Amino acid sequence: MYEQIARNRRLSWLLMGVVVALFALVGYVFGLAWTGEQYGGLGLLGVFGVVAIAWSIIGYYTGDKMVLAVSGAHQVTHAEEPRLYNVVEEMTIAAGLGQPPAVYVVEDPALNAFATGRDPAHSAVAVTRGLLERLDREELQGVVAHEMSHIRNYDIRFATLVGILVGVIALVADFFLRSTFFGMGRRRGGDSGGGSAPIVLVALVLAIVAPLAAAAVQFAISRRREYLADASGVELTRNPLGLARALHEIAADPRQLGAANRATAHLYIENPLRRRRASGPLFATHPPVEERIAVLLQMAHAGPEALVSRESGGAAEGETSPGGGAP
Amino acid sequence: MTTLIIIVLVIIAVVVLALVAIYNSLVKRRNQVDNSWSQIDVQLRRRHDLIPNLVEAVKDYMEFEQETLTRVTEARAAAISAEDRGPEAQARAENMLSDALKSLFAVAENYPDLKANQNVMSLQEELTATENKISFARQFYNDSVLTYNNRIQTVPSNIVAGLFNFTTRQYFEAPETAREVPKVDLR
Secondary structure, eight states: OHHHHHHHHHHHHHHHHHHHHHHHHHHHHHHHHHHOSHHHHHHHHHHHHHHHHHHHHHHHHHHHHHHHHHTTEEEOOTTTOHHHHHHHHHHHHHHTOSSOOEEEEEOOSSOOEEEEEEETTEEEEEEEHHHHHHOOHHHHHHHHHHHHHHHHTTHHHHHHHHHHHHHHHHHHHHHHHHHHHHHHHHHHHSOOOOTTHHHHHHHHHHHHHHHHHHHHHHHHHHHHHHHHHHHHHHHHHSOHHHHHHHHHHHHHOOOOOTTOOTTTGGGBSSOTTTTTSOOOGGGOSSOOHHHHHHHHHHHTTOOGGGGTTHHHHOGGGOOSOSTTOOO | OHHHHHHHHHHHHHHHHHHHHHHHHHHHHHHHHHHHHHHHHHHHHHHHHHHHHHHHHHHTTTGGGHHHHHHHHHHHHHHHHTTTSHHHHHHHHHHHHHHHHHHHHHHHTTOHHHHHOHHHHHHHHHHHHHHHHHHHHHHHHHHHHHHHHHHHHSTTHHHHHHHTTOOOOOOOOOOGGGGSOOOOOOO
């Protein structure tokens, strides 16, 4: 686990460095493409570099707030959501962390959850209303334990930075892609300066490649983390079936989470965009949920029928809504 | 001659540094054990505080279950008085309290009015949560004790532990029910 923490810290720094360098490079190319002069390139390099550094710092310190705001999550107190709050506290104790993360709810009937922050002392767990209503206590515990593992091993820092920084790369690239087309049209009408066509081409290629590369990085890193968080979550609850049943329920639910986007999808316990686009294995943010469930069932030495036996087993929990149990 | 002195000095320095590092890690482990023990303590006290409220809230509904209620109250008193008698005695008393509470909630199933009472429901949630927190705190405490005791009993840290009087700690034993073999469905 300590290696995992060190690795995430290192990766966070590396990511910020790479993003600043990439930004500076993109700035140089765009500057060159726009003005056709070396100075223009260097000027934009400086501007982009400073912007990227500032954005990294802002992302590091307030990224969690941005992610929570974008996701439409609102903080809840113990009095408002006693069960969720208690489960979060239980998992904090099991993980041996000092203070519990802030607890948020996303008012959405879809089933999902995520964690964000920069370290365990500055962290938050958010779950959707649908998850709260549909999962029993054991299942909720499994989900929260999974998120607590992300918090404990600093996945949240790296993942939040990826969301903030990669999200903005895609945004900026999109912007320049549009303005380059726009600018080309304008220049053709104004003066006859032709020579910058190849550089415009380079700018175009960059604008396409930058978000793709960023997205590929984002996807490559988060899949192994999900397996790891599943396993160390079970280490906390000592109950693989809770999480297995929760994942089963989450996967069976057809509803789409409204507030998730490409920059935040990898933060969730199960890909919230799964039905929006058919993505190949290279671009999958999460391992197939069936495989995750199979691994968990193996841990419990149980067969698939263990996934549906909760109606008979968990009668004492009492909190599950009777209406929507059919998978 | 001088090279020999240098070699000896280097060896001494390395040994001292290693001793310091081992000593520090032992202290860290011991602090973690103490800290996780206090975490259990906090939750046990919280449970002791919640029980009178619960007994008060269910009393009117369960007038025919005096025996169950008395058992809970007595188990609570016994648990409180066991607080200073070390982990083993305390664990035994607390486990009896857990059992008494379990049977109270089992009996409560027979009283629909009681189950519908908002106050009782929220008390039950709090007690369930506290119960879970106790067992998770115990789990973390026992894990901490395991690593700490391993350090004390294995080479080379056992030498440092012997020199500075680090002693092994007791586990907080889980109740009998938690030790049952988990149900295995053979299909």
